[in-house]
Every structure is written in C-alpha cells, then in structure tokens.
Amino acid sequence: xxxxxxxYLQYPFVVYALIVGVLISICASLLxxxxxxxxxxxxxxxxxxxxxxxxxxxxxxxxxxxxxLSLPITAFSAVLLLRGxxxxxxxxxxxxAMISVGALxxxxxxxxxxxxxxxxxxxxxxxxxGSTSILTLTSSDxxxxxxxxxxxxxxxxxxxxxxxxxxxxxDFARASGVRTDLYNLIIAVACAVVIVVAxxxxxxxxxxxLVVFPALSAMxxxxxxxxxxxxxxxxxxxxxxxxxxxxxxxGTPVGSTIVAIDAVVFGxxxxxxxxxxxx
Amino acid sequence: MALLTVKDLAVGYETGPVAEHIDFELxxxxxxxxxxxxxxxxxTLMKTLLRLVDPxxxxxxMGDGLRRNEIGYLPQQTAVQKDFPASVREVVMSGCEAGTxxxxxxxxxxxxxxxxxxxxxxxxxxxGRCYRELSGGQQQRVLLARALCATERMLLLDEPVSGLDPxxxxxxxxxxxxxxxxxxxxxxxxxxxxxxxxYASHVLHVGKxxxxxxxxxxxxxxxxxxxxxxxxxxxxxxxxxxxxGDAE
Numbered sequence: 062x063x064x065x066x067x068x069y070l071q072y073p074f075v076v077y078a079l080i081v082g083v084l085i086s087i088c089a090s091l092l093x094x095x096x097x098x099x100x101x102x103x104x105x106x107x108x109x110x111x112x113x114x115x116x117x118x119x120x121x122x123x124x125x126x127x128x129x130l131s132l133p134i135t136a137f138s139a140v141l142l143l144r145g146x147x148x149x150x151x152x153x154x155x156x157x158a159m160i161s162v163g164a165l166x167x168x169x170x171x172x173x174x175x176x177x178x179x180x181x182x183x184x185x186x187x188x189x190x191g192s193t194s195i196l197t198l199t200s201s202d203x204x205x206x207x208x209x210x211x212x213x214x215x216x217x218x219x220x221x222x223x224x225x226x227x228x229x230x231x232d233f234a235r236a237s238g239v240r241t242d243l244y245n246l247i248i249a250v251a252c253a254v255v256i257v258v259a260x261x262x263x264x265x266x267x268x269x270x271l272v273v274f275p276a277l278s279a280m281x282x283x284x285x286x287x288x289x290x291x292x293x294x295x296x297x298x299x300x301x302x303x304x305x306x307x308x309x310x311x312g313t314p315v316g317s318t319i320v321a322i323d324a325v326v327f328g329x330x331x332x333x334x335x336x337x338x339x340x
Numbered sequence: 341m342a343l344l345t346v347k348d349l350a351v352g353y354e355t356g357p358v359a360e361h362i363d364f365e366l367x368x369x370x371x372x373x374x375x376x377x378x379x380x381x382x383x384t385l386m387k388t389l390l391r392l393v394d395p396x397x398x399x400x401x402m403g404d405g406l407r408r409n410e411i412g413y414l415p416q417q418t419a420v421q422k423d424f425p426a427s428v429r430e431v432v433m434s435g436c437e438a439g440t441x442x443x444x445x446x447x448x449x450x451x452x453x454x455x456x457x458x459x460x461x462x463x464x465x466x467x468g469r470c471y472r473e474l475s476g477g478q479q480q481r482v483l484l485a486r487a488l489c490a491t492e493r494m495l496l497l498d499e500p501v502s503g504l505d506p507x508x509x510x511x512x513x514x515x516x517x518x519x520x521x522x523x524x525x526x527x528x529x530x531x532x533x534x535x536x537x538x539y540a541s542h543v544l545h546v547g548k549x550x551x552x553x554x555x556x557x558x559x560x561x562x563x564x565x566x567x568x569x570x571x572x573x574x575x576x577x578x579x580x581x582x583x584x585g586d587a588e
Contacts (some may be wrong), residue, residue: 098420222434222440222444223437225426226434226437228420228424229426229431229434230415230420230434232392232413234437236391236392237438237491238408238438238490239438284426285468287430288425289425
C-alpha cells in the first residue's frame with residue numbers, strides 16, 4: 062500500500078490536492094473555533110448554499126473563473142448574516158434558514174433550466190459533494206487556493222487576540238474601545254473566502270463539517286482558547302491529509318471521506334473527554 | 341469640571357425611550373449606585389454611558405480628561421461565556437486589548453498590568469485554570485481584573501453580585517469598596533438596595549420619577565423611603581455607616 066501511495070505522490074495533481082486540502086482545512090478550523098463559540102455554527106452551512114447558487118449562475122454564464130462571481134456574492138451574504146445575527150437572534154436565525162434554502166433552490170433551478178451541460182446531475186452532485194474536483198485542480202487554481210488560504214491564516218494569527226476579545230465578550234470589547242465592527246466584518250469576509258475555496262474540497266453540503274468538527278473535538282480536550290485553536294488546526298490538517306490519502310487509495314469520494322474521519326475523531330475526543338471528566 | 345456629567349439624558353431603543361430626563365454629576369472617587377425596578381432602564385442607561393447604545397436625547401459630558409474608552413465595564417455574564425474554553429489569564433489579558441491599537445500582540449507592559457490586576461483581585465493562583473470551571477464569585481473577580489486592565493479611572497458594574505452566595509457577595513463588595521477607596525470612580529447597578537445604601541456615596545433612582553442625590557438625601561427622600569420599604573430601619577443602618585466612615 063505504501064508503494065502504491067508513493068506511486069500516486071509522483072503525480073503533481075495528487076500533491077496539489079494534499080497541499081490545498083490541508084491549507085483549506087486549517088483555515089476552516091481556525092474560523093470554526095470563533096463561529097462555534099459565537100453560536101454561528103450554521104453560518105458556514107448557509108453561506109455554502111449561497112456559494113452554490115452563485116456557482117450555478119456562473120456556470121450558466123459559462124464564466125471561466127467561477128470564483129470571481131461566487132466570492133463577492135458569498136462575502137456580501139456573510140456580512141449581512143453576521144450583522145443580522147448581532148441585533149436579534151431570531152431574525153438572524155430565520156434569515157439564515159431562508160437564504161440558505163432559497164439559494165439552493167434557485168441554484169438548482171437555474172442550472173436545470175439554462176444549463177447546456179450533458180451531464181447535469183453529475184455537475185450538481187460535484188458542486189454539492191465535491192466528488193473528485195479536488196484532484197482535477199489546475200495549477201492556477203492551486204495557486205489561488207493556496208494564496209487565499211495562506212492569507213486567511215496570516216490574518217488570523219495577526220488578529221488572534223482581537224478575535225478572542227470579540228468572541229469572548231463583544232460588549233466589553235466595544236466599550237473598551239476595540240473596533241468590533243471592523244473585526245466582525247473581517248471575520249465575515251474570511252468565512253466567505255474559506256467557504257468558496259473549500260467548495261473545491263468537500264463540496265457545498267459538507268463544508269459545515271470542516272468548520273465545526275475540529276473546533277468541537279478540540280473543545281473536548283483543552284480548556285484554554287489558545288490550546289483549543291492550535292489543537293483544532295492540527296486535528297483538521299490531520300483529517301484532511303488522512304481523508305485525501307484514503308480516498309485516493311480506496312477510491313472513495315474525497316469530501317465525504319474527510320468529513321467521515323472528522324466525525325470519527327470527534328467521537329474519540331468526546332469519549333476521551335467524558336472519561337477524563339468522570340475521573 | 342465633573343468627571344461625568346449627564347444632562348437630560350433619554351435612553352432606550354428604536355421602539356422608544358425606556359427612561360428619560362436623567363441628570364447627574366459624578367466626581368473622581370464617587371460611588372454611585374443605580375437602583376430601580378426591573379425594566380426601569382438601568383442596564384440600558386449603563387449601555388448608553390458605554391456608548392453601546394446611542395442616546396435618544398440629552399448629553400453625556402466627560403471632564404478631567406476622561407476619554408470614552410476609559411470606562412471599564414463589568415457586564416452581566418452571557419450564555420456564551422458559560423462554556424467558553426479560556427484560561428483566566430487569557431480573559432484578564434483581553435482587557436488590555438483596547439490599548440494595543442494596531443499592534444497584533446501584547447507587550448511586556450500589558451502582561452505586567454494583567455499580573456498586577458490578578459494579584460489585586462486575589463486570583464493569581466487561578467491564572468492557568470479554565471474560566472468556566474471557577475465559582476461564580478471567582479468568575480466575577482476575573483472579569484473585574486479584566487475591567488481594571490482596560491482602565492483604572494471609572495468602572496461600571498452591572499449587578500456584580502447577582503447569583504453569588506452571601507459570602508462571595510460580601511467579598512465582592514469589599515473588593516469594590518477597596519477599589520473605590522484607591523480612587524476608582526464606581527457606578528454600580530444593584531438590586532441589593534441595602535448594599536447600595538451601605539456602600540454608595542450617591543444614589544440614582546431610575547423609574548417614572550428620577551432621583552439623584554447623595555446617599556443621605558436618598559434615604560430621607562419620599563422615593564427612597566418607598567423603595568426601601570422599611571425605610572426607618574435601613575436608614576438608621578445607613579446613617580450608622582456614615583458615622584463610622586466619618587470617624588475613620
């Protein structure tokens with residue numbers, strides 16, 4: 062099996078997939094810690110549906126670079142949703158559900174009515190579940206994904222303390238003069254970037270898993286924000302790596318394999334946390 | 341000029357004012373207790389003073405070079421914080437955040453400030469512990485240390501003893517009194533009217549009728565008597581405390 066793996070690693074597209082997959086997963090897990098703690102776990106899900114709708118429009122217009130359209134639309138929705146969530150919980154919650162399913166329905170409708178593709182259900186399935194698209198990335202896609210993910214990671218490290226302050230107690234941070242609106246905006250845009258980029262990896266429906274699982278797993282094991290953040294990034298990178306390798310060797314779909322491993326790791330962390338508490 | 345002057349302030353939300361015609365003036369070292377029924381606008385007033393909510397009318401003036409972000413805040417605990425993975429040191433350090441501006445990391449001064457305030461609140465030995473595993477009283481002290489990292493000039497305390505047992509309540513009041521004696525101006529919202537009378541130098545009663553005055557004036561006022569219920573008994577206790585305070 063090892064020799065088989067080494068053989069596969071000779072192909073540049075496999076190496077690309079591994080690099081991009083790990084980078085995207087780290088981004089998603091870093092933002093995930095904040096989103097889970099702010100009670101915004103479902104934002105990732107809603108935004109990915111918006112991104113799906115935008116992708117559908119882009120593919121109907123036969124844009125070569127679909128990200129050019131889906132990224133601004135998703136970023137715009139992220140800002141709207143995160144802002145709505147601040148003012149009133151119910152409104153943000155309902156708005157999220159509405160935008161989420163609405164975008165999904167319109168996206169599929171548009172694809173169905175206007176698409177010129179011969180393999181429509183295959184296209185839809187690819188966008189929703191990622192299927193093998195991670196292995197078909199061109200080198201320019203890889204560069205774009207890598208640059209965007211690296212930008213998100215650097216931004217997160219530079220803003221780490223600000224993000225902690227805004228997540229732990231937004232009112233206090235704002236009262237003491239931290240520019241919470243600015244940081245919320247940056248978090249929203251970063252979410253949108255991660256989600257659009259992550260669609261290549263796991264597809265629209267499974268993105269939430271990349272966002273919530275590593276953060277929740279890490280929270281079972283550690284009790285400080287720093288440890289949780291680092292652990293979450295490590296778990297996420299490990300799951301992405303393992304998932305891609307297994308999917309190549311076993312021929313399983315990439316996205317769902319990664320998510321399945323994330324879920325298993327969460328299960329292990331949960332049980333371990335329970336046992337430790339019981340002692 | 342007074343440290344904080346509030347003139348004909350109206351507070352509330354888009355739906356309309358919750359409390360109106362609030363006037364008061366605070367000098368450095370004062371201890372103001374804000375009392376009133378539930379829903380009378382105490383917390384809204386506090387959020388307005390912190391500029392988390394815009395005032396609907398009137399003015400908030402700051403003197404003595406007090407800047408807007410030099411008001412520390414001890415908020416009521418939120419649901420998010422109950423299961424938040426954070427160490428005590430991380431929470432206290434976050435009070436220094438506003439002072440860092442665009443600098444992404446804390447420097448040595450920030451760390452010193454945090455250590456000093458943890459020592460002051462008697463929580464240094466918990467520094468590495470998880471915030472959510474502490475008792476209610478300990479958590480409040482962590483948040484107080486955080487507020488002190490943000491400013492040493494003025495603190496707004498929103499129900500600092502709610503949910504604490506009698507012993508923790510007493511300890512909390514002692515800490516607050518100690519801070520006040522070291523020159524920190526305090527504004528405290530409290531349901532605990534007796535404590536208000538015992539510790540405050542001034543009282544602001546928010547409701548249909550606004551009252552502002554010194555503690556003794558409040559105890560003697562009609563509003564104070566009504567709100568205190570057994571007015572005579574507590575006022576005697578209150579005046580007793582004054583006597584002791586004067587003697588010191």
